[in-house]
Amino acid sequence: MARRERDSLKRSLFKIDRLRRRLLRWYDQNKRDLPWRGSHDPYAIWVSEIMLQQTRVAAVVERYQVFLKRFPSLMSLALAKEDEVLALWSGLGYYRRARMLHKAAQFVAQNYYGSLPKKSEELRELPGIGEYTAAAIASIAHGEPVAVVDGNVERVLSRLAGWDESAKLRRRIGELAALMVDPERPGDFNQAMMELGAMVCLPRSPRCTECPVAIDCNTRGEHKTQKRAPMKSVAIAHALSVRTSVRKSERDRGGREVLLEHRPTTECIMPGMWELPQLIEAEVPSEELRMTVRHAIMQTNYYVRIRTVFEDDVARLTLAKGERRWVAFGEAREMALTGLARKVLTRAHLLSTAPLDMIAPAREEDLI
DNA sequence: CAGACGTGGAA
DNA sequence: TTTCCAAGTCT
Numbered sequence: 379m380a381r382r383e384r385d386s387l388k389r390s391l392f393k394i395d396r397l398r399r400r401l402l403r404w405y406d407q408n409k410r411d412l413p414w415r416g417s418h419d420p421y422a423i424w425v426s427e428i429m430l431q432q433t434r435v436a437a438v439v440e441r442y443q444v445f446l447k448r449f450p451s452l453m454s455l456a457l458a459k460e461d462e463v464l465a466l467w468s469g470l471g472y473y474r475r476a477r478m479l480h481k482a483a484q485f486v487a488q489n490y491y492g493s494l495p496k497k498s499e500e501l502r503e504l505p506g507i508g509e510y511t512a513a514a515i516a517s518i519a520h521g522e523p524v525a526v527v528d529g530n531v532e533r534v535l536s537r538l539a540g541w542d543e544s545a546k547l548r549r550r551i552g553e554l555a556a557l558m559v560d561p562e563r564p565g566d567f568n569q570a571m572m573e574l575g576a577m578v579c580l581p582r583s584p585r586c587t588e589c590p591v592a593i594d595c596n597t598r599g600e601h602k603t604q605k606r607a608p609m610k611s612v613a614i615a616h617a618l619s620v621r622t623s624v625r626k627s628e629r630d631r632g633g634r635e636v637l638l639e640h641r642p643t644t645e646c647i648m649p650g651m652w653e654l655p656q657l658i659e660a661e662v663p664s665e666e667l668r669m670t671v672r673h674a675i676m677q678t679n680y681y682v683r684i685r686t687v688f689e690d691d692v693a694r695l696t697l698a699k700g701e702r703r704w705v706a707f708g709e710a711r712e713m714a715l716t717g718l719a720r721k722v723l724t725r726a727h728l729l730s731t732a733p734l735d736m737i738a739p740a741r742e743e744d745l746i
Numbered sequence: 747c748a749g750a751c752g753t754g755g756a757a
Numbered sequence: 758t759t760t761c762c763a764a765g766t767c768t
Contacts, residue, residue, distance in 0.1 A: 430764040437754065437763085471752025474766080508766045528764050572764055581762075582757080609760065647751070672758095675752055679759080717753055 397594050398560045398567060404590035405570035408577070410435075413443055415569075420494045420519040421452045427511045428479050432472060435576070441470055452494065455480060456487035464651065464714035471717060473648060478506030496520045518565035525555035526568040530575025533601055537579060540596030607677050615661075615683040616654040616718075617696050618668050618726065623706065635704040636728060637692060638719070642700045647675075652710075653719040655696040657685055669725060673718045684722055 409415065412435065414426035425445060429438045445466050449455040455463070460480055467476035482504040486494055494501065498516035501507050507515070509527070516522035525531075527548075535551050535558075536542070560567035578585045584599035586592050619637040638652045662685040673680045687695055705713065711729040723729045 427764065432751090432763055432765055433753075434755075434763045469753075471754090472765085474751065478766085506766070510765060514764070526764080529762090530764070569764085576764080603761090606761075611759095673752095674754080674760095676750075721754095 393594060394558055397558070397591050400590045400593075401570045401574065402560065402563060402566060405566060405573055409569070409573055410577075413439060413446075418519060420496075420515060421455075422446060423519050424494060424507075424511075424515050425449075425479070427514045428475050428506060429470065431475060431511070433470060437470065441466070451492075452483050453487055453492045456483040456492070461650075461714055465712055468651070468713070468715045469717045469720050473651065473714075475506055481505050482507065494519075496522075498522055498524050514568060517559075517568050521564060523559055523561040523564045525552070525559035525564070526572070527552050527555050528572060528575075530572040530579070531555055531568075533581060534571055534575045534579045537584070537597045537599060537601055538591065538595050542602055609674075610678045611681060612678055613660045613681050613683070615657040615659065615685055616722070617657050617687040617692065618654060618684050618722065619687045619689060619692050620728070621689050621704065623704070633706050635706050636710055636723065637689075637702060638705050638710060638713070638715075639698065639702045640700040641716070648716050651714050651716045651719075652705075653716045654684070654722060655687075655692065655698065655702065657683075657687075657695055658697050659695075669722070671718070671721060671725070673721065675718075680718070682718065682722075684726075 414422060417423060417426075426438070426442055429442055429445070448466060449458060449463075458480070460477060463476050463480045464473060467473055470476075485504065486492060494515070495504075496516065496519075498512040501512040501515055502509065513522075513524040513526045517524050517526065532548070532551050535554050536547065539554060541547060541550065555571075558567075574589070574591075578589050579599075581601065581603065584601075586595070586599050589595065617637070621635055621637075623633040623635050625633075637655060639655045641648055641651050641653060643649045660683065662683045666685045666687075668684045668686045670684070671682050673682055685695075707723075707728050710723060715723070720729070
């Protein structure tokens, strides 16, 4: 930021103070009641911040509670196997987050006696913790007066300052945020900025009439966004192969199994996750078509055909890239499935938590 | 510094 | 229906 600009902002500190007070008052009165709010456990805050990276609050809420119930402490997470951590992350996406969270927990267990470092500078050293997350944890858990800059803050400050999209914007935003963060309540201030971005200062159609700091705003909500690559469409097909377990112990429980395939750990996307075997032909005879789903990954819409395949036909019809396993339905539910596999099995009622004899479909022809 | 990395739900 | 995006990080 130019010297003149900074001096001007310093002369206007009374304005910044006013903005802080308005923002925090609004936050105190309007903040959503989220599971991680009010927790002072740095570990719990850490987990929430990692889960929230590029992921909507609504998608995180339930997963966060399940995760914390299974791994209530950093040590319990550090002691877990990666497969189980990934299983709890299944469907959330960006699985590298889960791996790095796990790795970092093990590192902290080894080198910090299980307690996260307090300073943002030290947090920054841990895998998966970047500028944003380090500042978020340090300010929320320990009151360190550092500002966070996420997508919300970037948008809110761009509009407040009246800056448009340009080079170096990111750096100027960071400097402005650092100047503005409330040294008395940095954690609340940071969350308030993000809450404002999420609830009021929306990317499209901002609710300026509800904005507590509209009086300080230099724009009326205009905000340019970057152009994005166009979506692609790809047709693929997967096999849904179900059999009655050959293991007597499973059969006695009425156990049925689905065939899953392990994605090679060398895959760049979702390595080590479990999915349904891929069919060689994307075309599927209509009488064998079990369901169709659309599944978007990154910039691609996958139009997915799910075909039922008899065990005897699996080798002929599918392309094997990794280890395969017949897995009892109840077991599959606890595995690190890809989002697509979880979606398909859920829609086929194969992951039900109901007793096995209650599992739909009642009609045999629905299954095979 | 681009580009890669997942997903479901809103518009 | 298709697009757009959400509390980023790593390479």
